[in-house]
Amino acid sequence: xxxxxxxxxxxxxxxxxxxxxxxxxxxxxxxxxxxxxxxxxxxxxxxxxxxxxxxxxxxxxxxxxxxxxxxxxxxxxxxxxxxxxxxxxxxxxxxxxxxxxxxxxxxxxxxxxx
Amino acid sequence: xxxxxxxxxxxxxxxxxxxxxxxxxxxxxxxxxxxxxxxxxxxxxxxxxxxxxxxxxxxxxxxxxxxxxxxxxxxxxxxxxxxxxxxxxxxxxxxxxxxxxxxxxxxxxxxxxxxxxxxxxxxxxxxxxxxxxxxxxxxxxxxxxxxxxxxxxxxxxxxxxxxxxxxxxxxxxxxxxxxxxxxxxxxxxxxxxxxxxxxxxxxxxxxxxxxxxxxxxxxxxxxxxxxxx
Numbered sequence: 042x043x044x045x046x047x048x049x050x051x052x053x054x055x056x057x058x059x060x061x062x063x064x065x066x067x068x069x070x071x072x073x074x075x076x077x078x079x080x081x082x083x084x085x086x087x088x089x090x091x092x093x094x095x096x097x098x099x100x101x102x103x104x105x106x107x108x109x110x111x112x113x114x115x116x117x118x119x120x121x122x123x124x125x126x127x128x129x130x131x132x133x134x135x136x137x138x139x140x141x142x143x144x145x146x147x148x149x150x151x152x153x154x155x
Numbered sequence: 156x157x158x159x160x161x162x163x164x165x166x167x168x169x170x171x172x173x174x175x176x177x178x179x180x181x182x183x184x185x186x187x188x189x190x191x192x193x194x195x196x197x198x199x200x201x202x203x204x205x206x207x208x209x210x211x212x213x214x215x216x217x218x219x220x221x222x223x224x225x226x227x228x229x230x231x232x233x234x235x236x237x238x239x240x241x242x243x244x245x246x247x248x249x250x251x252x253x254x255x256x257x258x259x260x261x262x263x264x265x266x267x268x269x270x271x272x273x274x275x276x277x278x279x280x281x282x283x284x285x286x287x288x289x290x291x292x293x294x295x296x297x298x299x300x301x302x303x304x305x306x307x308x309x310x311x312x313x314x315x316x317x318x319x320x321x322x323x324x325x326x327x328x329x330x331x332x333x334x335x336x337x338x339x340x341x342x343x344x345x346x347x348x349x350x351x352x353x354x355x356x357x358x359x360x361x362x363x364x365x366x367x368x369x370x371x372x373x374x375x376x377x378x379x380x381x382x383x384x
Contacts, residue, residue, distance in 0.1 A: 134280075138341040142337040
């Protein structure tokens with residue numbers, strides 16, 4: 042297990058370094074994810090080898106968002122009076138986004154079949 | 156007060172609140188009882204009531220959120236395992252996800268401006284359809300407020316999970332691949348939990364869409380952000 046985490050943390054660090062040294066704004070962790078993906082795709086890392094370590098993190102992924110979420114305390118002023126508007130915006134945009142995505146995929150699949 | 160100065164305070168409070176949230180969610184299985192939302196509803200009032208400064212909590216909280224970066228990196232594993240699905244329907248999936256990303260960013264801006272929301276709130280919403288770790292990183296980048304983004308991600312996920320079958324019906328989305336991609340693109344992992352209930356194909360496609368939408372948005376959002384703001 043410790044070797045799996047050695048790989049995961051090294052790739053994370055590498056992503057962070059690359060993110061700081063390029064000009065296009067891609068977050069370090071996302072670069073790390075792309076590197077990790079390429080390593081898996083090129084079979085430089087065996088997926089079976091890292092899967093257990095990865096799943097341990099992913100299984101409880103949600104806990105890592107709680108502390109940043111608690112930061113809401115410092116944004117309460119900004120939120121007051123806007124909660125309903127935010128909820129409405131979120132619901133409407135989710136409906137429209139899901140609809141447009143589904144219709145597009147379906148159209149492209151059907152077009153190819155003809 | 157002395158006891159609160161240990162990072163263990165924030166660590167314990169976070170883990171306990173998370174377990175309570177998880178247990179409540181498991182018991183009722185309702186998307187609205189999102190474990191993160193419940194944890195926030197437990198922690199925030201405790202800090203406010205006992206007048207505990209955010210910095211005191213964050214001594215422990217930061218230790219936990221440190222793992223967000225490696226957690227984002229390992230998202231590559233589920234994505235890699237689903238890559239064959241992407242190869243089967245490459246063009247429709249890519250086209251659909253890109254259409255979804257553009258729609259989400261555009262309508263968040265339009266509806267937000269129409270309702271008169273503060274610019275920082277609108278910017279917080281631009282990445283809200285994505286999986287939380289990527290949404291957080293992108294929110295930071297475009298000048299959003301991370302905690303607001305997290306709450307928006309939750310509301311979006313809950314909406315997607317609750318309304319997915321209804322949305323598919325009104326938009327006449329019948330193809331299983333299209334349903335899955337639509338749900339994952341619009342409402343990440345929380346929506347995917349519903350897609351899994353709808354069927355195996357829908358669930359797998361929705362899971363795939365989370366990763367594809369996350370990566371593509373990383374490239375699309377900074378460019379669109381320059382045009383829109």
